[in-house]
Amino acid sequence: MRKVGTEVRGKLHAETIIVGGGVIGCAIACELATRGHDVLLVERARIAGGTSSAAAGMLAADSEEFTHAVMAKLARQSKALLHEQKERISALSGVDMGLQQNGFITPFRSYSEVSDYKNSRSSNFSEKPIWWDRVAVQQEASWLNRNTYGAYYRPSESEVLPVHLTQAYVRSAQAMGARVVEGVQDVCLHTDLNGVQGIKTSIGTMTSKNVIVATGLHGDELMKQVDIGLPVLPVKGEIAAVQFSPHHVGYRPDKTVYAEDIYIVPKANGEVWLGATSLPGKTDTKVSVQGIQKLLTAATSWVPGMKEAHFLRAWAGVRPSTPDGLPYIGACDSIPGLFAAFGHYRNGILLSAITGSLMADLIYGKTSEELGIQDLSPNRMNRKEILSEYHCQRTNHAN
Numbered sequence: 001m002r003k004v005g006t007e008v009r010g011k012l013h014a015e016t017i018i019v020g021g022g023v024i025g026c027a028i029a030c031e032l033a034t035r036g037h038d039v040l041l042v043e044r045a046r047i048a049g050g051t052s053s054a055a056a057g058m059l060a061a062d063s064e065e066f067t068h069a070v071m072a073k074l075a076r077q078s079k080a081l082l083h084e085q086k087e088r089i090s091a092l093s094g095v096d097m098g099l100q101q102n103g104f105i106t107p108f109r110s111y112s113e114v115s116d117y118k119n120s121r122s123s124n125f126s127e128k129p130i131w132w133d134r135v136a137v138q139q140e141a142s143w144l145n146r147n148t149y150g151a152y153y154r155p156s157e158s159e160v161l162p163v164h165l166t167q168a169y170v171r172s173a174q175a176m177g178a179r180v181v182e183g184v185q186d187v188c189l190h191t192d193l194n195g196v197q198g199i200k201t202s203i204g205t206m207t208s209k210n211v212i213v214a215t216g217l218h219g220d221e222l223m224k225q226v227d228i229g230l231p232v233l234p235v236k237g238e239i240a241a242v243q244f245s246p247h248h249v250g251y252r253p254d255k256t257v258y259a260e261d262i263y264i265v266p267k268a269n270g271e272v273w274l275g276a277t278s279l280p281g282k283t284d285t286k287v288s289v290q291g292i293q294k295l296l297t298a299a300t301s302w303v304p305g306m307k308e309a310h311f312l313r314a315w316a317g318v319r320p321s322t323p324d325g326l327p328y329i330g331a332c333d334s335i336p337g338l339f340a341a342f343g344h345y346r347n348g349i350l351l352s353a354i355t356g357s358l359m360a361d362l363i364y365g366k367t368s369e370e371l372g373i374q375d376l377s378p379n380r381m382n383r384k385e386i387l388s389e390y391h392c393q394r395t396n397h398a399n
Contacts, residue, residue, distance in 0.1 A: 014040035014179065016210040016363055017199055019187055019222065021045075021180070022052040023162065023348050024341055025214035026169035027356035030089065033176035035360055040206065041173070042184040042199070048166035051216050054285070054317020055349050056239060056265050056275045057162040062129070062154050063104045063258045064347070065121055068326060070375050075347065078354035079158065085353060093171035098161030098268035104258045105132075105141060107151040107302060113260075114150060129154050143251055143305055159256060159265055162349050169352070189213075189225050195336030210363055212339040216320045217283075219328070219342035223378075226335055230328050230378050232343055233321040236282035238291040239275035242309035251305025262298035264306075271312060274299045276346075285316045321345040323381075329358060330368045330377040339363070340378040 016032060018025045021043025029041045043049075061079040066072040086099055106129070108114045129152035132140055137148050144151070174180055185202035189211060198207035213219050220232045244252040253272060257264035265273045277291040292314050300306040320343050322328065327347075328340040341359050344351055358371055368374040 012040075012204055012206040013198075014038050014206070014208050016040070016212060017042065017206055017208040018212045018214055019199065020214035020216060020219075020342070021047040021166075021170065021182065022050055022214065022216055023048070023055075023166045023169065023352045024216070024344060024355055025212070026166050026173065027352040028212060028214060028341060028359045029173035029178050029180070029356075030169040030176075031356035031360040032363065033173040033178040035364070036177075037360070037363070039173065039178040040208070041170070041178060041180045042187065042201065042206070043180070043182045044184055044187060046182050047170050047180070048163045051317050051319055051348065052166045053163050054237070054239065054315055055162040055346075056263060056273050057098075057160045057165070057267075057349050058104075058256065058258075058263065058265060059158045059160065059350050060104060060258060061157065061350065062127055063106060063157055064350070068375065070373060071326065071347075074354045074358075074373075075350055078351050081353040081357060082160075083158070089168050089172045092175040093168040095164055095168040095171055096268075097165040097168045099158060099165075100160075100266075100268050101156065101158035102255045102266070103153055103155040104157035104256045105144070105151045105153050106258050107137070107144060108149045109147065110149050117152075117260075127154055127156050141253070141255060143253055143303055144257070145302055145304055148302075153255075157256065157258075159267070160349065161268060165349065165352070169356075187222065189222055189338070191226055191335055191338070196338040208337075210337045210339060212341055212359060212363075214341040216342050216344075216348075217318060219320070219340065223332075223340070226338070228332055228334060228338075228378070229381055230340060230343070231323055231381070233323065234281060234283045234318045235321050235345065236279040236284065236316060236318050237276035237346070238279075238287050238295065238314060238316045239273055240292050240295050240314040241271045241273050241312040242306065243271050243312055244305075244309050248305065248308040251303070251308050253303055257302055259298070259302055262295060262302065264299055264303060272306075272309065280321075283318055285318065287314045287316050291316075319345050319348075326376050327351070327355075328376065328378040328381075329355060329373055330379070331362060333379050 015038035061075040322343040
């Protein structure tokens with residue numbers, strides 16, 4: 001990646017400019033560059049330095065409960081697409097994204113918990129979960145609490161190292177000709193009566209035919225510059241990392257635990273990640289004692305051997321949610337050439353591959369209707385009831 005400097009001056013034009021160097025922006029750059037498109041990606045700090053660096057990296061396409069059909073469909077498509085792209089992206093980038101497919105376990109303490117879980121979820125799974133009774137749990141996951149009543153196991157669920165994935169995307173994009181510049185401050189959208197013309201920045205004006213805003217939490221700020229309201233609600237989350245010594249390797253989970261009160265994710269780098277708290281309206285990235293204590297208590301409740309693990313570190317990130325829980329993916333009708341791709345909340349890693357593909361299709365002329373994603377269109381925010389709900393959420397969190 002290039003920092004701001006004289007080497008980028010005089011090269012400030014591209015067919016498409018992407019604003020935002022998180023996993024979404026990098027995935028879009030990768031897909032467009034792969035199709036031979038002229039791409040310039042700008043990031044105000046460093047690649048994967050924001051929300052993408054604080055994610056757990058789960059590709060929980062079936063374990064996650066999506067209330068909207070299009071989200072469930074895209075989640076499954078995205079997971080499959082990332083698995084298809086893995087070898088090519090790894091070869092181009094030289095980065096191992098840490099993709100593992102060891103399956104997810106959703107455990108229960110009682111029959112009533114199982115019943116409540118069934119009643120709260122749709123039966124529209126791409127993969128029917130396998131039921132493990134108490135005996136099977138101990139056979140297949142002996143490290144789980146022996147009082148576990150039973151569990152659902154989804155063998156095709158997988159996870160990645162989020163920063164590695166983001167770096168793999170951006171380096172693949174560069175290998176295919178994309179330009180990437182970090183440290184670009186004071187970004188403003190540059191538009192006129194004909195539509196978007198590019199962006200104005202601390203290092204000068206960058207011209208383009210298209211601009212894709214993929215800046216997560218800051219997307220609404222950019223859109224407000226051109227009188228487009230795409231509100232984002234920040235939701236803080238905390239994660240802890242632990243590691244087991246060779247003497248206690250038998251206590252280490254070999255599959256992800258996706259419980260109601262915790263997720264426990266064994267990573268390709270040997271660590272185990274515990275997450276995540278959910279604090280709507282909070283924008284700081286400080287880690288609280290209370291939050292980490294909550295995670296450690298829940299983790300040791302499900303995996304008693306967790307007490308033998310070594311605490312490594314903890315971190316926090318702020319995820320961009322939207323009033324209706326759906327990301328903004330699509331063209332902004334009021335300004336030709338302007339596109340939105342942000343607001344993925346806790347599913348940015350999972351939806352990165354499909355978002356890259358969809359945005360590339362849109363840039364090449366397909367419509368949201370053709371792609372079946374009209375419900376994600378940023379133009380839906382014109383509906384008064386959605387904005388009303390957003391203001392109610394902001395008021396509640398402020399109180």
